[in-house]
Amino acid sequence: MADRPYTLLSCGMSIDGYLDSADAARLRLSNAADFDRVDAERARCDAILVGAATVRNDDPRLVVRSPDRRADRVARGLPASPVKVTLTRRGDLAATAAFFTTGGSDRIVYCPTAVADGVRSRLGTVATVVGSGPAGDVDVAGAMADLSARGVDRVMVEGGGTVLTQFLTADLADELHLVVAPLFVGDSRAPRLVGDGDFPWNATHRAVLAGVRQIGDVALLRYALSERFCAGHDPDAP
Numbered sequence: 049m050a051d052r053p054y055t056l057l058s059c060g061m062s063i064d065g066y067l068d069s070a071d072a073a074r075l076r077l078s079n080a081a082d083f084d085r086v087d088a089e090r091a092r093c094d095a096i097l098v099g100a101a102t103v104r105n106d107d108p109r110l111v112v113r114s115p116d117r118r119a120d121r122v123a124r125g126l127p128a129s130p131v132k133v134t135l136t137r138r139g140d141l142a143a144t145a146a147f148f149t150t151g152g153s154d155r156i157v158y159c160p161t162a163v164a165d166g167v168r169s170r171l172g173t174v175a176t177v178v179g180s181g182p183a184g185d186v187d188v189a190g191a192m193a194d195l196s197a198r199g200v201d202r203v204m205v206e207g208g209g210t211v212l213t214q215f216l217t218a219d220l221a222d223e224l225h226l227v228v229a230p231l232f233v234g235d236s237r238a239p240r241l242v243g244d245g246d247f248p249w250n251a252t253h254r255a256v257l258a259g260v261r262q263i264g265d266v267a268l269l270r271y272a273l274s275e276r277f278c279a280g281h282d283p284d285a286p
């Protein structure tokens with residue numbers, strides 16, 4: 049077994065590279081056809097991972113929405129939706145968040161060992177809390193190895209920017225699906241696609257653009273980020 053799952057990063061951004069607006073209300077970047085494509089990608093995964101800020105700000109359900117896709121997974125002996133995973137340093141997560149209350153799949157929270165007991169008492173039975181390492185950032189590679197040991201072979205990382213930055217700078221991503229929405233945010237208070245970092249793909253080592261597709265009014269850019277890419281599913285295949 050590989051020491052980490054096949055890792056697909058999936059997100060949408062504005063033309064000027066923002067993941068959201070600076071307002072409290074979530075900015076809709078995608079369109080219905082692309083949401084359906086994302087749903088199909090979710091259905092192919094064993095786990096979906098987002099950062100704790102996305103759980104708090106967006107309150108996403110992170111389930112497979114299509115009844116046919118859910119039924120297909122169940123027929124294959126899988127839970128109707130993938131396992132949900134989040135990372136938190138502080139453990140400020142509410143058991144009432146849709147992340148924990150929707151869908152019947154398992155939820156896993158990775159946090160520093162020092163806060164794990166507090167997170168467990170706050171979340172009760174809605175999640176498995178894995179204490180991992182000292183205070184501060186959980187080691188993402190370690191969390192991925194732990195997911196692999198739990199039988200997760202394919203994980204979809206859906207943001208936000210802090211999490212995407214870590215997967216990219218740590219060279220833990222095999223594939224990136226980047227949707228560009230036809231709008232500008234134009235507000236530097238808004239979250240960007242990634243933060244500062246030392247990225248493996250730069251002026252001297254460019255990433256491989258593996259596909260470009262128009263989906264209504266958005267563009268899907270598909271990047272191959274590792275040698276494992278070819279083993280992955282190709283949504284552009286006829």
Ligand SMILES: NC(=O)c1ccc[n+]([C@@H]2O[C@H](COP(=O)([O-])OP(=O)(O)OC[C@H]3O[C@@H](n4cnc5c(N)ncnc54)[C@H](OP(=O)(O)O)[C@@H]3O)[C@@H](O)[C@H]2O)c1
Nearest residue numbers: 059060068099100101102136137138186207208209210211
């Ligand atoms: N356009 C898209 O496709 C898309 C997708 C997802 C999210 N978003 C947007 O992105 C924004 C949120 O992005 P963000 O960068 O602020 O936050 P984020 O990446 O969703 O979450 C960051 C938080 O995750 C936790 N975290 C991250 N790495 C960690 C690690 N290694 N160890 C322990 N905890 C870790 C920390 O949680 P604690 O603070 O709890 O310690 C950190 O504050 C929202 O506006 C959301 O709407 C957009």
